[in-house]
């Protein structure tokens with residue numbers, strides 16, 4: 001059983017008519033609805049909860065954290081962001097979705113600005129350029145998102161371990177739309193699609209990719225503390 005926590009700032013869905021129409025119960029609820037299965041146990045957390053719903057206890061019992069944030073990045077308390085980043089170092093998987101590229105935990109783990117070019121209302125074709133990778137399982141060689149926000153290169157991230165998806169836009173830009181990293185014992189997947197005013201998380205291929213990513217990021221080992229467990233001198 002993989003224990004997944006889906007974190008969402010949950011702001012646009014309450015303030016923006018279009019986002020609220022597409023995700024009446026929040027983006028986190030939609031992601032939860034397709035992740036829930038016999039193999040995946042899902043809980044959700046939002047910005048307005050005490051400690052943003054990400055207490056020590058919650059993170060200790062989370063194998064993979066899914067993160068959606070945008071306008072609320074700066075409202076995430078530093079100590080909570082640090083706690084999330086430290087949990088990744090200890091082995092928790094992290095799936096950073098869409099504008100999570102600028103979230104505090106992701107930026108901390110990357111160590112770069114994570115800046116990119118962007119523009120609304122683009123036609124995107126996602127190419128699967130690593131078909132051998134577990135995150136690509138069951139995903140076609142390419143698929144189209146008729147409407148998505150354009151995220152374009154240059155994307156200021158450290159060199160990814162693997163680029164799984166490349167986004168191509170009719171307007172000419174390209175983007176490393178699906179990238180993997182390892183930090184400490186934790187696996188990280190950044191995935192670009194998911195602008196709040198388009199029904200991206202209803203797309204079957206997007207759903208498949210996020211499901212695959214959760215399975216891939218599920219840790220074999222999670223440390224209790226960030227220290228070497230063997231402190232006894234060797235005989």
Ligand code: ZN
Pocket residue numbers: 098099149194195196
């Ligand atoms: Zn967006």
